[in-house]
Amino acid sequence: MKVLIGMTRSDTIVSGSFKHICQIGEKFREEAAEVVYVLGGNGEAITKLRSAGFKVYAMPNLKREVSFLSDFCSLFKLIWLILSEKPQVVSWHTAKIGALGRIAAMLTFKKSYYVPHGVPFVNTPENVGFERYQVIEKALSYLPSKIIGVCEFDKNEYLRIGVSEKKVLVIRNGMLGKTSEGWKLTDGPVNFITAARFEDQKDYVTLAAACHKLHKENKPFTLSIYGDGQNEEKVRSYFANIPDGIINFCGVVSNFADKLIEADVFVLSSFWEGLPRSIIEAMACKKACIASDVGGCNELIDQEKSGYLVPIHDIDVMYNAMTQYIDNKQNIVEHGLAAYEIYTHQYSLPVMLDSYAKEYGIINEQLKANMRQEA
Structure with missing residues (x-):
């Protein structure tokens, strides 16, 4: 099985969305799926993924801002990537590639998921253009792709603008942690x-x-x-x-x-x-x-x-x-x-990763059960 994972930006490796796509990619690879990435720009995130042994496509013209010419070119590149790589599932992370990717997936008849990593149309004065995002997300919700919210708040925001409950599911974020027996309170600041x-x-x-x-x-x-x-x-x-x-x-x-x-x-x-x-x-x-x-x-x-x-x-x-x-x-x-x-x-990481793998069809529970019985 092959999965194509896309994210809008590649200029940082510290964002939560980048850590997320790294972790699900590693999980899918462990489950014997082939994972291919496509990222906007040409930044250090691409280098990091390639150094981890993944195939990565860079899209220098993909930008967060709306640009009809570059967006049109990016859409055609995504269609070309899907047709050439032939993934069974495509997974889009963050808003811009999430919009273009869902259109590309529909035109190529691919099973598609969109993970916004924070609803792009949250109504707050600091979120400039939220009304535009709301209109766009409402229109895009009619495409076949499912939307994965990382919390109940995400799901409720999509329901608020009229997206069908059948189109939205929640898989809570999970992380690994690290503790130290050497840490202790001090008298200092x-x-x-x-x-x-x-x-x-x-x-x-x-x-x-x-x-x-x-x-x-x-x-x-x-x-x-x-x-x-x-x-x-x-x-x-x-x-x-x-x-x-x-x-x-x-x-x-x-x-x-x-x-x-x-x-x-x-x-x-x-x-x-x-x-x-x-x-x-x-x-x-x-x-x-x-x-x-x-x-x-x-x-x-x-x-x-x-x-x-x-x-x-x-x-x-x-x-x-x-x-x-x-x-x-x-x-x-x-x-x-x-x-x-x-x-x-x-919120443990294994719970999140298993949930994604099961939803995407990478882990087949019945097949695994049969293998355990045979063993």
């Missing part, structure tokens, strides 16, 4: 950590303002920021008046879990989300979490038991949430253990 692209989706303004307030109040803390993106200089400017050593920009790392296990509390400040894989990874590493109350974040965090949910733009609530861990350090341990308990029951 609380070490907060975040990982998010420097783009319009992420609310670094609120996080920075809360950090300024903590610094002004002489609260002992540090914040390590991992990520990259087009708004990096702007984000750095938000924290400019806080001394180095308190705020640390750490760039991109290949294994963020190694950094998580050294930290105390994970923070994610966003304007919109699906079901953030970064939070799940933090939960898997037994970390308490603070997150904006958007998308499926409230499905992950048990308020005041495993972490804190913060309304968008609410500097005071973000400040208070961070202060809770600075002033009451035992909460770091207790909330981290509660987060891990939620993770193990609902």
